[in-house]
Amino acid sequence: MKVASWNVNSLNVRLPHVLEWLESAQPDILGLQETKLTDEKFPRQAIREAGYEVVFTGQKTYNGVAVLARSPISDVITDLPGIEDPQRRVLGVTVDGVRFINLYVPNGKAVDSDKYGYKLDWLKKLRDWLAAECERHERVVVVGDFNIAPTDADVHDPDAWRDQILCSAPEREALQRLLDLGFTDSFRAFEQPEMAFSWWDYRMNNFKRNRGLRIDLILTSPAITASLQSSTIERDPRTWERPSDHTPVAARFA
DNA sequence: ATGGTAGTTGAACTA
Numbered sequence: 088m089k090v091a092s093w094n095v096n097s098l099n100v101r102l103p104h105v106l107e108w109l110e111s112a113q114p115d116i117l118g119l120q121e122t123k124l125t126d127e128k129f130p131r132q133a134i135r136e137a138g139y140e141v142v143f144t145g146q147k148t149y150n151g152v153a154v155l156a157r158s159p160i161s162d163v164i165t166d167l168p169g170i171e172d173p174q175r176r177v178l179g180v181t182v183d184g185v186r187f188i189n190l191y192v193p194n195g196k197a198v199d200s201d202k203y204g205y206k207l208d209w210l211k212k213l214r215d216w217l218a219a220e221c222e223r224h225e226r227v228v229v230v231g232d233f234n235i236a237p238t239d240a241d242v243h244d245p246d247a248w249r250d251q252i253l254c255s256a257p258e259r260e261a262l263q264r265l266l267d268l269g270f271t272d273s274f275r276a277f278e279q280p281e282m283a284f285s286w287w288d289y290r291m292n293n294f295k296r297n298r299g300l301r302i303d304l305i306l307t308s309p310a311i312t313a314s315l316q317s318s319t320i321e322r323d324p325r326t327w328e329r330p331s332d333h334t335p336v337a338a339r340f341a
Numbered sequence: 342a343t344g345g346t347a348g349t350t351g352a353a354c355t356a
Binding site: 096097099100121123147148149194196202234288289290291292293329331332 | 344345346347348349350354355356
């Protein structure tokens with residue numbers, strides 16, 4: 088099975104990119120973030136015609152997540168349980184016996200902003216929910232834009248990013264609390280090239296200069312990790328015309 | 342040190 092994650096930064100703009108990539112990459116399950124579409128505007132027909140089931144939860148202008156799958160989708164969750172939040176960032180589904188959780192973790196803006204506190208609080212609540220999900224399901228995959236670079240190896244210039252948003256110690260510790268549940272950062276389960284990133288700011292020719300961060304992750308529970316075959320960054324779509332600032336990440340397992 | 346770009350919405354906000 089091939090699973091993937093892609094922050095598309097507006098599905099309205101990126102639908103052609105997504106259809107092209109589905110055709111070439113053939114993922115079984117794909118989690119999208121930052122669709123930026125209300126549900127009535129979601130392009131469900133185009134995606135169905137491409138051969139994928141789809142579920143989504145969106146809002147106007149910001150956030151929004153979707154899951155596309157070759158097989159039927161069931162047991163859909165659209166919120167962290169017990170938390171009232173208009174921001175559409177969570178989509179948990181079951182496909183082919185895999186519990187697939189798609190996340191758009193809050194960005195946080197800056198370590199001294201209110202949004203940073205919201206991010207850390209959100210991650211704490213996420214941890215508790217994932218702990219419960221792991222009780223209920225053995226085969227769990229958590230994908231998404233985590234808005235956290237796990238280590239300095241995931242940052243083009245660690246000194247410039249030291250203690251900055253996406254790289255601060257509290258964010259990395261919050262991610263570690265998730266990994267403590269038994270999850271593996273699947274990308275690091277394999278030998279990888281250095282300076283491998285999934286996001287490059289649009290500004291300053293950052294992609295051309297490979298000034299990026301790896302903040303899009305695929306976490307696997309032990310039962311999945313045991314049969315992991317690969318975990319890669321699919322860099323191609325970032326080279327296309329009018330790209331998202333993120334590129335897809337993917338993992339294969341038996 | 343600042344602003345650089347992109348998307349949505351319609352001058353400002355988020356990333």
